[in-house]
Structures are given as C-alpha cells and as structure tokens.
Amino acid sequence: MSEQGGTPGTDGTTTGAPGGGTAALAGLAAYTELAAFGLLASRSVDAPDLVTRQALAAAAGGVLDRQRRLLAVAADRGLDAAEAMAPFDGVLADFDARTTPGSWQEGLLKGVVGHGVAQDLCRELAVGLPSDEADALRAAVRQEDADDPATTVLAEAAAADGVLASRLALWGRRVVGEALGLVPTLLAAHPALAGLAEAARSRAAADGGTDRAGEPAGRRAGADRSADVQAWLMARLTAQHTRRMDRMRLAA
C-alpha cells in the first residue's frame, strides 16, 4: 500500500456525494483498468498459442480504450492521467502479493476476477453520483464485455478438463476473497468514494422501499450506517462475481 493522501476535491466527510466523487471514481476506474491491462497483456506475452496471444493482446487494447474514456472524464475536471490515478497507486499491492498465480490459467482468472470486481464496484459507486453529473463516466463504467476473450479461454479450458475446473473454482474463491477484502480499506481511505457508496445504497433502499433490515436506510447513522453500506455492497459484488463464474462454468 502506498496511499498518497486523500482523493482530490473531497470534503473529508462520508455523507452525501461530495463534489470530488466523479473525479475520484474516474481515477479509481482508470487505475483498475491499467492494472487489468497489465494482467491481460502479461498473459498475452506467455500465452500457449498465437491465437490466444493475439486475442488477449486485443482484449488488453480494449481495456485501454475504456481507460481512455475514463481519463477523459478526469481531464474534464482538470486532472491529467497521473493526477487522477495517483491517489490509488499501490492500492492493489496487497492483493497482488496475496494472489500469486500457480499457472497461466490461474493468472488469467486472477485478471478476470479482479477486473470484474473492480468494474462492478465502479458501476455500483456510479449509481451514487448526482444525476446531473458524469453521464460520460456512467457510460464508461456501465459497459461490460460479456464475451471477453479471457472469459472464453477459461470457459473452454474448464470445459475440457474437470480437474483444472475444480482448481480454478477454488482459485477464484481465493481471488475474490482478497479482492472484496480491499473494498472496506478503499472506502475508508477515500471519503469521496464512501460518500458515493452511501448515496448508491440510499438510492437502492428508496427504490426498494426499505433496506434488508426492514428499516428505512436514512434513519441510521455513523458506524451502523457504514456497516450497512458495506454489507449491501459486498452482497451486490458477490452476486455479480457468482454470475461471472457461472458464465465460465466455474463454481463460485
């Protein structure tokens, strides 16, 4: 971890959706896309055959295209690429250290799972943005590559080899555990993002009438409220991870 101070433009509170929310979310999303680029590109470099090597290189290129759109949002707010991402530099160091893959396939699945959780998190947080703001950001984080080449490669490998499928399923659980474990740390370090999470949670509760505890979300406060927001977010991210693993025919 090498957190470099707070996010630009935050007001230090965890209520509402602070003005810096859009810039912080664009920075987080762009940084996680850069990390995903590295994971995909590395698996292209040591791919077992030319077809896979090319497919993963193209996928890494697609990740950069998405990152370009996210950085454009940050640029609209006066932040260059490095300024936007700097608050998140090193945020994945612990995750990386704890998920050293044992094979090429595990490395690829790490990328798919880690990138998936990061994208899902950004999409959830984007719901908390003020509605008059950041349409471009919402559009950039909304987009999903269901037919992502990496997913296809893993689905095919798992279908062809039951032992590998079991190993990958186990590995996926480990990776998602580490990825989800980052979320509370991230929100605690970045009040602007915590504010977005809370706003997204309130919106979901308003849409559904009440939260899962049967109590209007707005009535709670402080640590209790923060715990509720985290539990809600974890449940959402876990459900999306399960669907992702299902698409690869891997047990979540």
Add this chain to the structure above:
Amino acid sequence: MSEQGGTPGTDGTTTGAPGGGTAALAGLAAYTELAAFGLLASRSVDAPDLVTRQALAAAAGGVLDRQRRLLAVAADRGLDAAEAMAPFDGVLADFDARTTPGSWQEGLLKGVVGHGVAQDLCRELAVGLPSDEADALRAAVRQEDADDPATTVLAEAAAADGVLASRLALWGRRVVGEALGLVPTLLAAHPALAGLAEAARSRAAADGGTDRAGEPAGRRAGADRSADVQAWLMARLTAQHTRRMDRMRLAA
C-alpha cells in the same frame, strides 16, 4: 524457431515480387507489432512509477492500433489474424533467447531497438510492392512514432546518468546485432519477402542509376544478387538504427 511452412501465396521463387508479397509483409509486420506490444506492455507492468507505467501502456495500445491496420490488409486478402501471422510464429525465439535484459532500461531498449529494426525492415520491403497494390499497407508501415514514449524515457535516463548511457549504448549494439542477424534467415525462409527485398533493391538502384558496385543491379544473378540485396538492406537498416540511437543520445 518454429517456422510453420512457407508464407501463404508464395510461388517459391525469389525473383520479382510474388503475389503473396503483400500478405506475407502484412503478416510479418503484424507479428512484429504483436511482439513489440508484449515488450512495451511488460515494461509498463514493472515500470518504476505511475507516469511511466501509463505512458508505456498507452504506447503499447498505439502499437495495437497499428497492428489492427496491418491485419485489415491481411483480411482483405482472406487471411485472419492467426493465418497471417502463423508463418512468422516463433521467428523471434532465438532473438529473445540471446537478448535477456539485465535491467528494466535494457528491457525497454530491447523493445525500442527490436521494434525499430522490424519496422524499418517492413518499410524497406514495402518499397518492393507492386505500385498498384497495398497502399494501405504502405501507409501502415510508413508511419513512425518519433516521439514514442519509450524513446523519451530512455533519452531522459541516459541524459541523467552517464554510466547508464554507456551501458545502454553497449546493449543497443548487442540487440541490433541479433536483430539484424535474423534478416537473412527470414528472407531465406520466406521467398515472397526475399522477392520484395530484391524488388526494393532494384528500385533503389534504378533511382540511383547504379548500385554501389557501379554496375546496374539487374545484370547480376543468383547468389551474387542475393548477397548484394542483403548487403544493401543491412546498410539501410544499420543507418536507421544509428539515427534512432542518436535520437536517444546513445552511441550506436
């Protein structure tokens, strides 16, 4: 090396510019761009800071954009990406094995020098294409990134550290030697490319009146002609390498 048969559409001769020249050149160029992507992306992954990491990721993305245009030329001739590149798969294995970098900067310079020689070679060979053909290919291989971020990073590092600059200059000579050493092997294995080299040489001799030996190039034949073509090509590639090293303020 794992050459997989000849290039598609070659007629097995080394004279003139065979019909398969465009497809073979597009395949070679696309394959070397894929290799350059891997070298740049890998140096993005282990870059010393976020600014460099982002710059090299973006440069790797630019390489893929160029590759997309080259593959479009191959697709026009009915070849998908893997079909176009397959004849060259493994062609860089010896080069890679003989140029294991000792540092991050050496790895980056390997990418710059290797990619540079490959691009220069493709540009030279493109001159041998029939003039009614392959404008798109010529346009794709002509383009050069003089302000390539990798070049800038190396120029700045060399300017700041004389010892590093000397080491990198030495390393550049080693890398270019290995890269140039591949060219005769490549031309011998791919008659369509050898045909382009000869056509390009003839065109240069016609433009200049005579070749360096003071004799019209067309008059020679066989092994003598092939040796002349190779010597001419090596001289061109070496001169371009020297200019590239100069731009980084490294002694060639």
